[in-house]
Amino acid sequence: MALLEIKNLHAxxxxxxxxRGLDLQLEAGEVHAIxxxxxxxxxxxxxxxxxxxxxxxxxxxxLFEGKNLLEMPTEERxxxxxxxxxxxxxEIPGVNNIYFLKAALNAVKKHRxxxxxDAMEFLQLAREKMKxxxxxxxxxxxxxxxxxxxxxxKRNEIFQMAVLDPKLAILxxxxxxxxxxxxxxxxxxxxxxxxxxxxxxxxxxxxxxxxYLVPDYVHVLAGGRIVKSGGKELAHELEAKGYDWIENExxxxx
Amino acid sequence: xxxxxxxxxxxxxxxxxxxxxxxDVAPPGLNEDIIRxxxxxxxxxxxxxxxxxxxxxxxxxxxxxxWANVHYDAIDYQSISYYSAPKQKKQLNSLDEVDPELREAxxxxxxxxxxxxxxxGVAVDAVFDSVSVATTFRSELAKVGVxxxxxxxxxxxxxxxxxxxxxxxxxxxxxxxATLNSAVFTDxxxxxxxxxxxxxxxxxxxxxxxxxxxxxxxxTLIIADEGASVSYLEGCTAPRRDENQxxxxxVELIALDxxxxxxxTVQNWYPGDKNGKGGIYNFVTKRGKAMANAKISWTQxxxxxxxxxxxxxxxxxxxxxxxxxxxVALTNNFQQADTGTKMIHIGRNTRSTIVSKxxxxxxxxxxxxxxVKIMKNAEGARNYSQCDSLLLGDKCGAHTFPxxxxxxxxAVMEHEASTSKIGEDQLFYCQQRGISAEDAVSMIVxxxxxxxxxxxxxxxxxxxxxxxxxxLEGSVG
Numbered sequence: 001m002a003l004l005e006i007k008n009l010h011a012x013x014x015x016x017x018x019x020r021g022l023d024l025q026l027e028a029g030e031v032h033a034i035x036x037x038x039x040x041x042x043x044x045x046x047x048x049x050x051x052x053x054x055x056x057x058x059x060x061x062x063l064f065e066g067k068n069l070l071e072m073p074t075e076e077r078x079x080x081x082x083x084x085x086x087x088x089x090x091e092i093p094g095v096n097n098i099y100f101l102k103a104a105l106n107a108v109k110k111h112r113x114x115x116x117x118d119a120m121e122f123l124q125l126a127r128e129k130m131k132x133x134x135x136x137x138x139x140x141x142x143x144x145x146x147x148x149x150x151x152x153x154k155r156n157e158i159f160q161m162a163v164l165d166p167k168l169a170i171l172x173x174x175x176x177x178x179x180x181x182x183x184x185x186x187x188x189x190x191x192x193x194x195x196x197x198x199x200x201x202x203x204x205x206x207x208x209x210x211x212y213l214v215p216d217y218v219h220v221l222a223g224g225r226i227v228k229s230g231g232k233e234l235a236h237e238l239e240a241k242g243y244d245w246i247e248n249e250x251x252x253x254x
Numbered sequence: 255x256x257x258x259x260x261x262x263x264x265x266x267x268x269x270x271x272x273x274x275x276x277x278d279v280a281p282p283g284l285n286e287d288i289i290r291x292x293x294x295x296x297x298x299x300x301x302x303x304x305x306x307x308x309x310x311x312x313x314x315x316x317x318x319x320x321w322a323n324v325h326y327d328a329i330d331y332q333s334i335s336y337y338s339a340p341k342q343k344k345q346l347n348s349l350d351e352v353d354p355e356l357r358e359a360x361x362x363x364x365x366x367x368x369x370x371x372x373x374x375g376v377a378v379d380a381v382f383d384s385v386s387v388a389t390t391f392r393s394e395l396a397k398v399g400v401x402x403x404x405x406x407x408x409x410x411x412x413x414x415x416x417x418x419x420x421x422x423x424x425x426x427x428x429x430x431x432a433t434l435n436s437a438v439f440t441d442x443x444x445x446x447x448x449x450x451x452x453x454x455x456x457x458x459x460x461x462x463x464x465x466x467x468x469x470x471x472x473x474t475l476i477i478a479d480e481g482a483s484v485s486y487l488e489g490c491t492a493p494r495r496d497e498n499q500x501x502x503x504x505v506e507l508i509a510l511d512x513x514x515x516x517x518x519t520v521q522n523w524y525p526g527d528k529n530g531k532g533g534i535y536n537f538v539t540k541r542g543k544a545m546a547n548a549k550i551s552w553t554q555x556x557x558x559x560x561x562x563x564x565x566x567x568x569x570x571x572x573x574x575x576x577x578x579x580x581x582v583a584l585t586n587n588f589q590q591a592d593t594g595t596k597m598i599h600i601g602r603n604t605r606s607t608i609v610s611k612x613x614x615x616x617x618x619x620x621x622x623x624x625x626v627k628i629m630k631n632a633e634g635a636r637n638y639s640q641c642d643s644l645l646l647g648d649k650c651g652a653h654t655f656p657x658x659x660x661x662x663x664x665a666v667m668e669h670e671a672s673t674s675k676i677g678e679d680q681l682f683y684c685q686q687r688g689i690s691a692e693d694a695v696s697m698i699v700x701x702x703x704x705x706x707x708x709x710x711x712x713x714x715x716x717x718x719x720x721x722x723x724x725x726l727e728g729s730v731g
Contacts, residue, residue, distance in 0.1 A: 074682065075686075078685065090677065104688050107690070
C-alpha cells in the first residue's frame with residue numbers, strides 16, 4: 001500500500017478549478033519534488049492535502065495509508081501524520097513558541113494513543129531538535145513566529161516538523177526567500193529526518209533546494225496535472241531549459 | 255470559520271441558579287423614607303444618614319449620562335427595590351452559624367466560607383444581595399492590625415476611619431450612578447492596612463445578586479496607610495433572569511505615602527442570554543488616590559454583564575506616584591461594554607501605564623474610553639497606553655476613544671493601538687499542527703491577553719483563563 005495515493009484530483013478555490021486531474025503516488029522513504037511554473041497548482045496541492053479551508057475538492061480521491069484523507073478534519077490529518085511546512089508561517093502574538101509546539105505534539109501523541117510528554121521530557125526533545133536547524137534556545141520563549149526573520153520562520157517550520165515527526169512532510173516553497181546558508185540549514189534539517197519511514201513532498205519553483213535535498217523523483221506540474229515525471233536529473237533539465245519547453249510539449253501532445 | 259467562532263461563543267452561563275432563601279426586601283421605589291429605612295436597618299449614625307440624604311437630593315438634580323457607547327431601554331428607578339437581605343435566624347457568633355442555604359450557595363460558586371477549607375490564604379468577605387454574610391480570617395488579620403470587614407461593621411466598629419475617608423476619592427456629587435450609590439448603598443467591604451504593614455494574605459470580596467428586581471449598590475473602601483501594601487480581589491455572579499438588574503457600585507482606594515494597593519476584578523455577572531435578553535447593567539465607579547511614592551494598580555477581567563460602564567481610575571496626587579490599569583474585556587452575543595480608565599497626573603514624576611485588551615465575539619460591541627490628563631505642575635510625568643482589540647467573527651465591533659490632555663510640556667506620552675481578527679490563517683496553522691479549533695481559539699485569545707493575565711494573582715489568572723474559554727465556547731466552528 002502506498003503511503004499517499006492521489007487519483008484524478010480536481011480541486012480549486014472560489015469556484016476556480018486549479019487542479020485538473022492530478023495523479024501521484026508516494027511510498028514511505030521517498031522524497032518527491034514537485035516543480036512547475038507559477039500558477040500551475042503547486043501550492044493548491046499542498047493546501048488541499050493539508051485541508052485548508054476554502055479549498056474545494058470537486059472530484060478524485062486521496063488515500064493516506066489507505067484511509068480517505070479528504071474526509072478528515074484538518075487537525076486529524078495532522079495527527080495522522082501529515083505535516084505542511086508553510087510558505088508563509090503566521091505569527092501568533094503572546095503564544096509561546098515552545099508551549100505551542102508542546103500542545104501540538106501532545107495532541108498528536110494523544111491521537112496515537114501514546115503517552116503525552118511532560119515539560120521536562122518535551123524540553124529535552126526540543127533542545128535536541130533545535131540543533132538540527134541551528135536555532136538558538138532563545139527562540140523557545142518567543143511568541144510563535146512573532147518578529148522572526150523570513151529565514152527564522154522557515155527554520156522554525158522544519159524544527160516543528162522534526163519534533164512532530166510526521167509520516168508525510170510537505171514543504172511548500174520552503175526555499176523561497178532564503179539565502180544560501182539558510183537553504184543549506186533547512187535542507188540538512190530535512191535530510192536528517194530522511195529514513196525508510198518518512199516521505200517528503202518538496203514543492204518548489206527552483207532547482208536550488210534540490211541540490212542539497214536530493215529527490216528520488218521529480219514531477220512537473222503544469223495546468224493542474226503532472227505532465228512529466230523523472231529522476232533527479234529532470235530538475236537540472238528544467239533549470240537549464242525553463243518551463244516553456246514542457247508546456248509546449250504538453251500543448252503539442254493535446 | 256465564523257460559524258465555528260459562533261459555536262464556541264454560545265456556551266451557557268453556569269452561575270445562573272437562584273437560591274431559595276427567605277429575604278427581607280424593601281418595597282420598590284426610591285424616596286427619602288426608603289433611605290431612612292436602609293439607614294435604620296443598618297443602625298447607622300446620624301452623620302451617615304445625612305450624607306446619604308445629601309447625595310439623594312443631589313441625585314434628583316442630575317440626569318443619567320448618555321455619552322457612553324451603549325444602548326439600553328430607560329431604567330425605571332422607582333421599580334427597583336433598594337434593599338434585600340437574607341433573613342438570618344439570629345446574630346452570628348461565628349462562621350459556623352451562617353445559614354446552610356447561604357453557605358451552600360457560596361459553595362456552589364466555589365467560595366468556601368469555612369476557613370480551614372480555604373486554599374492559599376485568601377480572606378473572603380461574602381456579600382449576598384445587600385449584605386455581607388461572612389468575612390473569613392478576621393481574627394488572624396487583626397493580629398497584624400489589618401481591618402477587613404463588611405462596610406456595615408466598619409461603620410459600627412471603626413466610624414472614625416470611615417468618616418475620615420468616605421467620599422474623599424469619589425465624592426457624593428461625582429456622577430449619576432455614584433451619587434445614587436451614595437444615597438442607597440447597602441453593604442460592601444472595608445479594609446484598612448496600618449502603617450508599614452504588608453497584608454499577609456490576599457483579601458477578597460465575592461458579590462452575589464440573588465433576589466429578583468433588586469439593585470445591588472455596594473461600596474468598597476480600601477485604605478493603605480503609609481508604607482502599607484495589600485492585594486485585593488473581587489469576584490461576582492448573578493442568577494439568570496429575563497429582566498435586567500442594576501448594579502451600581504463604588505470603590506474608593508486610598509494609598510497614603512509609600513502605600514501600594516493592587517485591586518483585581520474578575521467580573522462575571524450574568525451577561526444575558528444569547529438573544530440579548532436579561533443580564534446585569536453594571537454601572538460602576540472605581541477610583542484610587544495615590545499620595546507620594548504610592549502605587550495603585552487596577553487589573554480587571556470583564557466577561558459578564560449585559561452592559562458594562564466602568565472606568566477604574568487613578569488620581570496621582572503625590573510626587574512619584576504610580577498608576578496602572580490592565581484590562582481584558584470580552585463581549586459576546588449582545589453584550590456591550592464601554593470601559594477604560596482615567597489617569598490624572600497631579601504630582602511630579604508621576605507615571606501611569608494602561609494596557610487594555612478588548613475581545614469582541616458574536617454581536618458584542620466594545621468601546622475603550624480612556625483619558626490621560628497631565629496637570630500643570632506634573633513635571634516629568636509619563637504615560638504609556640496600549641489598546642488592542644481582537645475581533646472574532648464579522649458581526650461584532652471594537653471602538654477606541656483615547657483622550658489626552660497635557661498641560662505640562664515635560665510630559666512624555668506614548669500611545670499604541672491595534673485591531674486584529676483571529677484569522678483563518680492562524681486557526682489553520684494551529685489545526686495543521688494537530689491542535690483543535692477550540693483549543694486554538696483559546697490559545698490565541700489567551701496569548702492576546704497575556705500582558706494582563708500576568709498581572710493577576712496566580713489563582714485568579716487560572717480562573718480568568720478558564721472563564722475566557724467558557725465565555726467564548728461555541729464561537730469557533
